[in-house]
Structure formats: C-alpha cells, structure tokens
Amino acid sequence: MTNTTTTVTPIKISSKRSAEDRAFRGLARGAGLGTFVILFLIGLFLLIEAIPAFRSQGLRFFTNTGWQTTGPHPTFGVLSALTGSIIISIIGLAVAIPVSLATALFINEYAPAKVLGFVPVKNFLTAAVDLMAAVPSIIYGMWGFFVLQPHTTGLEQWLSTYLGFIPVFKSSTGLYTSSFLICGIIVGIMCMPIITSLCREVFSLTPNGEREGAMSLGASRARVIRDVVFPFAKGGVIGSIMLGLGRALGEAIAVAIIISLAFPINFHILQAGGNSIAALIALNWGSGGSLGTSALLAAGLVLFAITLIINMVASRIVNASMADRR
Amino acid sequence: MTMSDSMANTETVATDRKVASSASAGTAPSLRIDGVSAAQLESVGIHAWFGERLVLENVDLVMERTKVTALIGPSGCGKSTFLRILNRMHEIVPSASLAGRVELDGDDIYDPNQRAATVRRHIGMVFQRPNPFPAMSIRDNVLAGLRFNKIRSSHKDEIVEEALVKAGLWSEVKDRQGALGGALSGGQQQRLCIARALAVKPAVLLMDEPCSALDPGSTLRIEQTIQEIAEEVTVVIVTHNMQQALRVSDKTAFFLAQDGNPGYIVEAGPTKEIFESPKDPRTADYVNGRFG
Amino acid sequence: MTSVSPPAKIAIKKIRPREFKPSDIGILALSVASSFSIVWILFFQLTLLSGALGFVVMWIPIFLFMYWLVNRQLFTRQVAIDRLIGSIVTLGALLMMLPLVLLAIFVFERGLPLLSWHVLTHTQQGVVYTPGSHDIGGVAHALVGTIEQVIIAAVLGIPAAVLTAIFINEVGGNFTKSVRVVVTAMSGTPAIVAGVFIYSIWVTRFGYSGFAGALALAIILLPTVTRGTEEVLKVVHNDLREASMALAAPEWRTVWSVVLPTARSGLVTSVLLGVAVSIGETAPLIMTIFGNQVMNTNPFSGPQMALSLLAYKQIKVPLQSQIDLGYTAALILFILVFTVFILARLLAGGAGKGKGSKRKALMARLRPTPGVAMEVMDDEADLPETEYEIEREQVSNAAQPRKGNDDE
Structure with missing residues (x-):
C-alpha cells in the first residue's frame, strides 16, 4: 500500500461452510483431482508394463526399426513407427489446414445466414462439421480403403512418373495402394473438424x-481477412493446428485399415507400405507373445508422451491467445 | 437431494429464524433478530480493497430500522461495493478484502464465527439487472430462498401470496404462477426478484440500482413497492437517479471518489437536508446536477 | 369500436445491396465450365490419367486461375483478388463437406441392401464363411455389446465429467487451471492409449470383458463431456449465482437448483455429443473387449463384441460375405451415432433459451480467467463508468469466496 493515510489492515474474513458444502466441495474437488490421478496412472501403468520391453532393448528401443519380439534374439524399436506417424501427420495437416481454414472463414465471413430464404447455410455447415467430428474413425477408414484408395492411385502414379525425381515422390515398388499418402489424406480429413x-x-x-473500421476504410472482404482477422487469430490458429496434429499422430484404426505394415524407415509417401505407432499397436495386438505386448505398451507410452506434450503446448497457446485478446 | 426435507422442520419462516439463531447461540454470536420486524444496520470504519487498490475508505453509516437509506454518488465512487459489503457479497470476488465492522442490531456480521449464508438470509439483495431463475416457475422463484435454506412450511401458498402482494405483482401473476420467471416483462421480473427476497423475511433489503434496467413506468411501480415494504424491512438503495432518492428515501448518503482516491462519504443525513440544505459544497454541486 | 381502416398499403421495394449480380453468376459458370473442359482434355486425352482425386486436384487450381483472369479482365485487380479469395474459401467449405456426403453415401449404399431383421437378430455363432456362401451372420452380439459398454461408460464417465466441470467452473481453487490443462491434455490423448492403459491396469488382472471396454470408453468420454459442460456452465449468467447466494443458498444448492437447471439443455447436448463419440470408438476395444462371435450379454465376464470392432475385424478378410457383415455393422454404427448426434442438436436448439446460445457461449469465452480479470480491472480502474462491470467481471469466473482454501 502506498496510501499513507491508511493504517488499517484488512480483516480476515472467515469463510466457514456448512458440512454439506464441504462435502459438495470435496466431491467436486475429488473429481477434479481424479483427472490428475487418471493421467498419472496412465503414465505409471504403461511404464510398469513396458519395463520388460525396455529391459530387452534398452535405448535401442528408440533407434531400432524392426519389430521382432519373439525368438532367441528379439530386436524391436519404435523408430520406424514414429517416423511413419510423423509423415502421416504432416500429410494430414497439409490436407487439413487449407480446407479447415477456408471452411472456418467461410462459416464466419462468407456464409449467408440463409440462402434462398430458407436454407440455413451457416448453421448447417456448423452442424456438419460437428457431425464429422463424431463420425467413427472405422467408417473413415473403410471409406478410405474402399472408395478413396482406388481413386488416388491414379494421382500417385502420375506424381511418381512425372515428379519421381523428387525423392519423396519416388516409388521403387510400382505399387501405390496402402501408402502414406492415402493414410495422410484420410487422417487429414479426420483432423478437419477439430481444426475448423x-x-x-x-x-x-x-x-x-476493428473489422468494421477496416471495412469503412474501403477494405475488401479479402483485405479484412488478411489484415484484421488473421493477425488477430494467429495464436489460436497455431494452437488448433497443434491439436489437430495430436489427433493425427494418435489415429489408429483408419491408418490400420489402409496401411500395410512395413518396418524399414520409408520416406516415399506414394509407395505401398508404411508404419505408425497407433496402427502398429492396433495391428500387432495379440501377436508376438508377452514381450510383444510389452513392446506395444512401450510404444503406447511413447505415443502418450508425445501427444501429451503437444496437447499441453497447444492448449496453452490457444488459451493464451484467447485470453490476451480481451 | 431430499435431505433438505428431512432436516429442519419448522412451521413458518418466522419461527425458523428463531430456531436457527438460538441453535448457533452456543458457539457463535447469533444475530439477535426477533424475526418479525426490521433491524438497524450500521457500518463502522469500513475500508474495502480490490487487490491492493483501496476503493472505500472509512465509511461510517447508520441505516435505521424501517427507513429507506439511499446511497448516491457518481459512478465509480464505491457505493455498489459498499452495498455488497453489507451482506457479505463483496467477499465472493477473489481479490476483495475489507476492514471495519458491519453491525446488524449490534452484532458484527463479519465476526469470524458468523456464516456468510446466515448473514445473507437476514440481509436480502435485489440486483441491478432482474435475475429470476430462468429454469424455475414464478412460484418456485418466490420459494427459492425457503428451499435453499431448507425451511419447510405448510403455508407455502400464503408465503407466495404475501410476498407477491408486497412486491406488487400478485394481481398480475396470481393465475399463472406456474409460468417460467423469464416469461415476465423486465419490470415484473424485478418485482419478482423483490418478492423472492422478501419471502425469506429479511431484516434488511439491499437494492443495487434496482430500476436502472427498467422503463419509467416500471420504475414508478417499483418505487411504490419500496415505500410499501419499508414499513416492515430496512431498505438500503443505491441509485443514480437523484429524483428517485428524493422520492423514496428517508436518509441519503453521498459517496465520492476523486482523482483515483478511494471513495468515502462526503455527507449523510435526512434526505430533505441533503437535497435542500447540504453542508458540503460538493454535495450541493452533485445534487444540483453540476457534476457526476 | 369503430372500425379503423388499415393503413393503405404502399408499394415499397426492398433493396438488399448486393455486389454479386446475375452477370457474375454467368462469369462463374463459364469459368467452371471452361476449366472443366481444359482439365478434361489435359487429363483424359493428353496425360491418360485416371482417378477422381487427380482430376479434382488439377481442376481446382485451373478453375481458380481462370476465374481470376476473367475478373481481372472485366473489372479491377482488387475485385479479382477479392473474388479469388472468396472462391477459394467457398471451395474449401465444399471440399470439407465432400467427404461427409461421400461417406454417408458409401455407408448406406453398401450397407442398406444387406440390412435385415435376420442380421439384427443373429450373431456369428456357427456361421462358416466359405466362397459363394451368402450367410453373412448377424450383428446382434455386437449391438448388445456396444449398447452395454456405452451405457456403463456413460454411467461411470458422465457424473465424473459433470463434477469435474463443476469443480473448474463453480468451486474453483488453486488447481482449477491445472485441472483444465489436464482435461485438455486428456481429450487429446489418443483413444488407443486409453485402450492399452485399461489393458495394463485392468485386463491383465481380470481378463477381457465388456466392462474393461466401458472403462476405456469412460476415459475417452470424460474430457469431452467435461469440456462441453464447462462451456455450458460458463454461459449461465453470474447474476443468477449471486441472486442465489444473496438468498443464502449453500453452494451445492446454487449449483443443483439454479446453475444446472438453467444449463439443462446445453448439458444434455454436451453429454450426448460425448456419448456419440464414444459409440464409434474402435481402437481401445481391441485390447479390452477382444471381440467374439457369440452372444455374451454379461459385460463383466468374458470377451464381448462391439459394432465398431466387428466392422474392423471384417474388413481385412478375403471373403465378400465377411466384408458384407462389416458394411452392415458400419451402417448400424453410423445410424446410431447420427441419431444421437441429431438428438443432441435438437435438444440444444429446442429449449426456450436455445436461440442465440451459440453467441452466448462465445461471449462466455470472452470472459477472462481470474488472473486476467485482475489486470483488466487495474487497467480500467480509472474509467468511472465501468466500476460495476469490473466487479462483475471479477466475480464472473467463479462464484467463490475470497479465500478459496480456508477450510482445508
């Protein structure tokens, strides 16, 4: 206090609560702390169950590419699955970001409330985006496998024929199904609703x-988006993309349906065969003996740790950008 | 949550208050209220802070039994804060703190053994914006205070009627008590909030600019209500409207905060004196509309 | 009453200024058509490609270029760019909808012809899949499994989720922020991690069961419902909490009798959306319920099936009759999810206060966290008009007494 005339000190206000309120608070607090406990237990139990795998491979678990969990000399590691997850996520984001940003802008800036007087475009789009988030991943996977894949191989062939000199587009096998690209597109479609x-x-x-100020200066809609909306939303957009990344890294079923597991590290996104942590767990579950299970749990732990970090950072960015704009 | 029904079994609101205060008499200094008539409220040396910022300084004010006390002053002078201190609503702001005493018929409501909920039951409040509970019917809104305080009564119909009559709403809603509170007009909603506050028979009713969100017609109706209820309850009202203070209040306190300094009472006294022969020139300037 | 003649009707022509005139529709249509023909020639005649995706990928940039060019010729550079961006944005939204539409068509086209009473009431027990066989078996065991697992998951997860949201929004305290961060982190945790976690903590001790699957689903449901509920609770106006407190209501009363009823419709929506998502989860079920072919109505003992897992298991198999069962399961799954989703939307919009609740939800998001509110207050403290609002802001985040932890 800088006020020299005041020598009074605040009284301590007693906040006695009734027994009922204490019970209520205890219950709610218990639930809140329960989330901590669950998160902690996830890490703890995965670690415990993963010990045999780590003991078998040591740090090579992070550098090995194969997945041989049975036999006298098991060698396995998460490296190729990890790179696969990252490649799929990058493709997914490349697909999802432009479409999601465009849709979000369309809903916010362009969509008329009603078209022809009765079609509520805006509400309809918003609902459709929410519905896309609720559609089960198994259905995305099936659609990708049965419908999208036959329509994609043509493009892949073309890319590899004419742009094959770029290493990423090279395909040494001549097979274009079950590739990273198809997985990436599907995963991207699945990330769209979150980001949008x-x-x-x-x-x-x-x-x-700010928006109206810019408009009254004669700015076109595109200008308003570029000069008012985007700068304002930058942090939130980055955060939402990171949340999308978390989702992409963790997608198991859709990738598991499309990909055919291949363990060498592979950067050729058009070529058949690939790997991802989540798909590896889904596809190899129940095979490979007890060490195999332990190895999969170890891979699960790695996935958990990565997505945890990404989500923490992302939610911080989103919260910060939303808070300091007010 | 049926525990409310199994406990505290008292006949009427009035007797329950006695039970509640005598039950806590052993450990905590009770609020000695007879449960029928209003009580006097007195603030002694009230200071208030938000965080480190002092917003009120040394406020002494006696709000007499069954009188209407008006708190006037320019925006930002701390009169709403003061009002919220009077029924311990101030402390729900996380950074808020205060010093001083508030005595309800001689008992300090900030005594460490005093529960905020008990205090608030005896000192009701009506807010700036009408805030009936939208998910409750008109009747349930009036009875909400009883329900919250686990007061059982076999005279619920009478309580509802009495409160609505006092608030001047009875004739308008008696045939549709089941309608949702949000279905009423703004002025009716505010009178419903008054009825809701009166239903628990408070000793003091605090009103924080109760008419600022209402049209002139509703405002007059509420002013009428205030004067009617003042026969049974002590009323403290914050208002920006000088004419309103003149119309409804017996006593007026003029608050002022200048140049970022904390608010304080410049002058307090009978409303007539404050408006007609103020002692302080700043009071004169304010009530004559020269600033604020 | 004397009749008053109605005011004479004046012919007023309403004007809604528009920049997009009919002639512009012509320009757009021509651009679409010409770019289509160009791509068609390029695609099928010159490069001999195949596949719809490649076609679309080529068509979009060529269309955008044409449209830009035409507008630039006819109008100004600014108009051309504005329209270019407008069409990119609109195309993006269309592209977003495309998978959803195609997906729905796919599921119904493949699944509907196979859907029958027989499929719904039979399991795969005793079904031998051989080439040429038309007996695809049934999904009854999976349907029962899904329903049981989701109900158990809802019973376990929803109360915990609502309580957590109440803790964050109504009770508060030192951990509020960290709990919110943890909930966000949990909501981003891959579903399969929830599965392997339940495997390691439960299945290793008690074996595969529907209940283990329900536990995993509950973990997935928890953060979704918590976040949804928290959003809804934020929308409940703080005036109501204050009114309740001023009536001396205990905290639990305020929450139970005022806050939750006021938020009811939004609450139901967020709960149903959480349920909709958990119905379709597949990955965590692989290592918890394991899957089987016969009916097991007891979720607490022995492997169970679920619709999503059944669909997954029937895809990578050689025989068409098996895949057909997968299609059927996927269709029923889609219908279930869609029904719950529509139910959630209807309840959100149907209740009295539903209108404008989106806007309110957004307004609620604008409210700063307690720490931020402090700064806001200090910044604006000198503006006299805002005194009352500042106090409101301060209170807005949690109706909690000053010393959150005095009772500990």
Missing part, C-alpha cells in the same frame, strides 16, 4: 470494431 471448429471460434472473436 477451433479456428471458427477464434475467428469469431475478432473484435467487430
């Missing part, structure tokens, strides 16, 4: 004053 709904929310927080 978050971006839409961030965009809608753009202060109306």
Whole structure:
C-alpha cells in the first residue's frame, strides 16, 4: 500500500461452510483431482508394463526399426513407427489446414445466414462439421480403403512418373495402394473438424470494431481477412493446428485399415507400405507373445508422451491467445 | 437431494429464524433478530480493497430500522461495493478484502464465527439487472430462498401470496404462477426478484440500482413497492437517479471518489437536508446536477 | 369500436445491396465450365490419367486461375483478388463437406441392401464363411455389446465429467487451471492409449470383458463431456449465482437448483455429443473387449463384441460375405451415432433459451480467467463508468469466496 493515510489492515474474513458444502466441495474437488490421478496412472501403468520391453532393448528401443519380439534374439524399436506417424501427420495437416481454414472463414465471413430464404447455410455447415467430428474413425477408414484408395492411385502414379525425381515422390515398388499418402489424406480429413471448429471460434472473436473500421476504410472482404482477422487469430490458429496434429499422430484404426505394415524407415509417401505407432499397436495386438505386448505398451507410452506434450503446448497457446485478446 | 426435507422442520419462516439463531447461540454470536420486524444496520470504519487498490475508505453509516437509506454518488465512487459489503457479497470476488465492522442490531456480521449464508438470509439483495431463475416457475422463484435454506412450511401458498402482494405483482401473476420467471416483462421480473427476497423475511433489503434496467413506468411501480415494504424491512438503495432518492428515501448518503482516491462519504443525513440544505459544497454541486 | 381502416398499403421495394449480380453468376459458370473442359482434355486425352482425386486436384487450381483472369479482365485487380479469395474459401467449405456426403453415401449404399431383421437378430455363432456362401451372420452380439459398454461408460464417465466441470467452473481453487490443462491434455490423448492403459491396469488382472471396454470408453468420454459442460456452465449468467447466494443458498444448492437447471439443455447436448463419440470408438476395444462371435450379454465376464470392432475385424478378410457383415455393422454404427448426434442438436436448439446460445457461449469465452480479470480491472480502474462491470467481471469466473482454501 502506498496510501499513507491508511493504517488499517484488512480483516480476515472467515469463510466457514456448512458440512454439506464441504462435502459438495470435496466431491467436486475429488473429481477434479481424479483427472490428475487418471493421467498419472496412465503414465505409471504403461511404464510398469513396458519395463520388460525396455529391459530387452534398452535405448535401442528408440533407434531400432524392426519389430521382432519373439525368438532367441528379439530386436524391436519404435523408430520406424514414429517416423511413419510423423509423415502421416504432416500429410494430414497439409490436407487439413487449407480446407479447415477456408471452411472456418467461410462459416464466419462468407456464409449467408440463409440462402434462398430458407436454407440455413451457416448453421448447417456448423452442424456438419460437428457431425464429422463424431463420425467413427472405422467408417473413415473403410471409406478410405474402399472408395478413396482406388481413386488416388491414379494421382500417385502420375506424381511418381512425372515428379519421381523428387525423392519423396519416388516409388521403387510400382505399387501405390496402402501408402502414406492415402493414410495422410484420410487422417487429414479426420483432423478437419477439430481444426475448423477451433479456428471458427477464434475467428469469431475478432473484435467487430476493428473489422468494421477496416471495412469503412474501403477494405475488401479479402483485405479484412488478411489484415484484421488473421493477425488477430494467429495464436489460436497455431494452437488448433497443434491439436489437430495430436489427433493425427494418435489415429489408429483408419491408418490400420489402409496401411500395410512395413518396418524399414520409408520416406516415399506414394509407395505401398508404411508404419505408425497407433496402427502398429492396433495391428500387432495379440501377436508376438508377452514381450510383444510389452513392446506395444512401450510404444503406447511413447505415443502418450508425445501427444501429451503437444496437447499441453497447444492448449496453452490457444488459451493464451484467447485470453490476451480481451 | 431430499435431505433438505428431512432436516429442519419448522412451521413458518418466522419461527425458523428463531430456531436457527438460538441453535448457533452456543458457539457463535447469533444475530439477535426477533424475526418479525426490521433491524438497524450500521457500518463502522469500513475500508474495502480490490487487490491492493483501496476503493472505500472509512465509511461510517447508520441505516435505521424501517427507513429507506439511499446511497448516491457518481459512478465509480464505491457505493455498489459498499452495498455488497453489507451482506457479505463483496467477499465472493477473489481479490476483495475489507476492514471495519458491519453491525446488524449490534452484532458484527463479519465476526469470524458468523456464516456468510446466515448473514445473507437476514440481509436480502435485489440486483441491478432482474435475475429470476430462468429454469424455475414464478412460484418456485418466490420459494427459492425457503428451499435453499431448507425451511419447510405448510403455508407455502400464503408465503407466495404475501410476498407477491408486497412486491406488487400478485394481481398480475396470481393465475399463472406456474409460468417460467423469464416469461415476465423486465419490470415484473424485478418485482419478482423483490418478492423472492422478501419471502425469506429479511431484516434488511439491499437494492443495487434496482430500476436502472427498467422503463419509467416500471420504475414508478417499483418505487411504490419500496415505500410499501419499508414499513416492515430496512431498505438500503443505491441509485443514480437523484429524483428517485428524493422520492423514496428517508436518509441519503453521498459517496465520492476523486482523482483515483478511494471513495468515502462526503455527507449523510435526512434526505430533505441533503437535497435542500447540504453542508458540503460538493454535495450541493452533485445534487444540483453540476457534476457526476 | 369503430372500425379503423388499415393503413393503405404502399408499394415499397426492398433493396438488399448486393455486389454479386446475375452477370457474375454467368462469369462463374463459364469459368467452371471452361476449366472443366481444359482439365478434361489435359487429363483424359493428353496425360491418360485416371482417378477422381487427380482430376479434382488439377481442376481446382485451373478453375481458380481462370476465374481470376476473367475478373481481372472485366473489372479491377482488387475485385479479382477479392473474388479469388472468396472462391477459394467457398471451395474449401465444399471440399470439407465432400467427404461427409461421400461417406454417408458409401455407408448406406453398401450397407442398406444387406440390412435385415435376420442380421439384427443373429450373431456369428456357427456361421462358416466359405466362397459363394451368402450367410453373412448377424450383428446382434455386437449391438448388445456396444449398447452395454456405452451405457456403463456413460454411467461411470458422465457424473465424473459433470463434477469435474463443476469443480473448474463453480468451486474453483488453486488447481482449477491445472485441472483444465489436464482435461485438455486428456481429450487429446489418443483413444488407443486409453485402450492399452485399461489393458495394463485392468485386463491383465481380470481378463477381457465388456466392462474393461466401458472403462476405456469412460476415459475417452470424460474430457469431452467435461469440456462441453464447462462451456455450458460458463454461459449461465453470474447474476443468477449471486441472486442465489444473496438468498443464502449453500453452494451445492446454487449449483443443483439454479446453475444446472438453467444449463439443462446445453448439458444434455454436451453429454450426448460425448456419448456419440464414444459409440464409434474402435481402437481401445481391441485390447479390452477382444471381440467374439457369440452372444455374451454379461459385460463383466468374458470377451464381448462391439459394432465398431466387428466392422474392423471384417474388413481385412478375403471373403465378400465377411466384408458384407462389416458394411452392415458400419451402417448400424453410423445410424446410431447420427441419431444421437441429431438428438443432441435438437435438444440444444429446442429449449426456450436455445436461440442465440451459440453467441452466448462465445461471449462466455470472452470472459477472462481470474488472473486476467485482475489486470483488466487495474487497467480500467480509472474509467468511472465501468466500476460495476469490473466487479462483475471479477466475480464472473467463479462464484467463490475470497479465500478459496480456508477450510482445508
């Protein structure tokens, strides 16, 4: 206190609560702390169960590429699955980011409330995006496998024929099904609703004053988006993309349906065969003996750790960008 | 949650108050209220802070039994804060703190053994914006205080009627008590909030600019209500409207905060004196509309 | 009453200024058509490619270029760029919808012809899949499994989720922020991790069962419902909490009788959305319920089946009759999820206060966290008009007394 005239000190206000309120608070607090406990237990139990795998391979678990968990000399490691997860996620984000940003902008800036007087475009789109988030991954996977894949191989063939000099587009096998690219596209489609709904929310927080100010200066809609909406929403967009990345890294079923497991590290996204941590767990579950299970749990632990870090950082960015804009 | 029904079995609101205060008499200093008539509220040396910022300084004010006390002053002078201190709503702001005493008929409501909930039951509050519970019917809104305080009564119909009559709403809603509170007009909602506050028979009713969100017609209706209820309950009202203070209040306190300094009472006294022959020139300037 | 003649109707022509005139629709249509023909020639005649995806990938940039070019010729550079960006954005939204539409068509096209009473009421017990056989078996065991698992998961997860949301939004305290971060982190945890976790903590001790699957689903449901509920609770106006407190209501009363009823419709929606997501989860079921071919109605003992797992297991198999069962399971799954989703949307919009609740939800998001509110207060403290609002802001985040932990 700098006020020299005041010598009074605040009294301590007693906040006695009734027994009922204490019980209620205890219950709610218990639930809140329960989330900590669950998160902690996930890490702890995966670690315990993964010990045999780590003991067998040591640090080579992070550098080995094969997955041989049975026999006298088991060698296995998470490296090729990890790179596979990352490649799929990068492709997925490359597909998802432009479409998601465009959709979020469309819903916020372009969509008329009603078309022809009765079609509620905006509400319909918002609902459709939410529905896409609820569609089971198994259905995305089936669609990718049975419908998208036959339509993609043509493009892949073309890319590898004409752009094959770029290493990423090279295909030494001549087989284009079950490739990283198809997995990536499907995973990207699955990430779209998350990124879209978050971006839409961030965009809608753009202060109306700034928007109208820019418009009254004669800025076109595109200008307003570039100069008002985007700068304002930057943090939130980055955060939402990271949340999408978390989802992409962890997608198991859709990838498991499409990919055919191959363990060498592979950067050729058009070529058949690949790997990802989540798909590896889904596909190899129940095979490979007890050491195999332990190895899969160890891989699960790695996935858990990576997504945990990404999500923590992402939620911080999102929260910060939403908070300090007010 | 049926535990409310199994405990505290008292006949009427009035007797329950006696039970509640005598039950806690052993450990905590009870609020000695007879449960029928209003009580006097007195603030002694009240200071208030938000965080490190002092917003109120040394406020002494007596709010007499069954009188209407108006708190006036320019925006930001701390009169709403002061009002919220009077029924311990101030402390729900995480950074808020205060010093001083508030005595309800001689008992300090900030005594460490005093529960905030008990205090608030005896000192009701009506807010700036009407805030009936939207998920409850009109009747349930009026009875909400009883329900919250586990007061059982076999006279619920009478309590509802009495409270609505006092709030001047009875004739308008008696045939549709089951309608949702949110279905009423703004002025009706505010009178419903008054009825809700009166239903638990408070000793003091605090009103924080109760008419600022209402149209002139509703405002007059509420002012009328205030004067009617003042026969049974002590009323403290914050208002920006000088004419309103003049119309409804018996006593007026003028708050002022200048140049970022904390708010304080410049002058307090009978409303007539404050408006007609203020002692302080700043009071004169304010009530004559020269600033604020 | 004397009749008053109605005011004479004046013919007023409403104007809604538009920049997109009919002639512009012509320009758009021509651009679409010409770019289509160009790509068609390039694609099928010159490079001899195949596949719809490649076609679309080529068509989009060529269309955008044409459209830009035409507008640039006819109008100004600014108009061309504005329209280019407009069409990119619109195309993006269309591209977003495309998979959803195709997906729904796919599921119904493949699954509907196979859907029958027989399929719904039979299991795979005793079904031998051989080439040429048309007996695809049934999904009854999977349907029962899914329903049981989701109900158990909801019973376990929803109360915990709502309580957690109440803790974050109503009770508060030192951990509020960290709990929120943990919940966010949990919501991003891959479903398969929930599966392997339940495997390591439960299945290794008690074996595969529907209940183990339900535990995994509960872990997935928990953060989703918590976040949804938290959003809804934030929308409940703080005035109501204050009114309740001023009536001397205990905290639990305020929450139970005022906050939750007020938020009811949003609450139901967020719960149903969480349930919809958990119905379709597949990955965590692989290592918890394991899957079987026969009916097992007891979720607490022995492997169970679920629709999603059944579909997954029937895909990578050689025989068409097996794959057909997968299609059927996927269709039923889709219908289930869609029904719950539509139910959630209807309940969100149907209740009285539903209108504008989106806006309110957004407004609620604008409210700063307690720490931020402090700064806001200090910044604006000198503006006299805002005194009351500042106090409101301060209170807004949690109706909690000053010393959150005095009772500990």
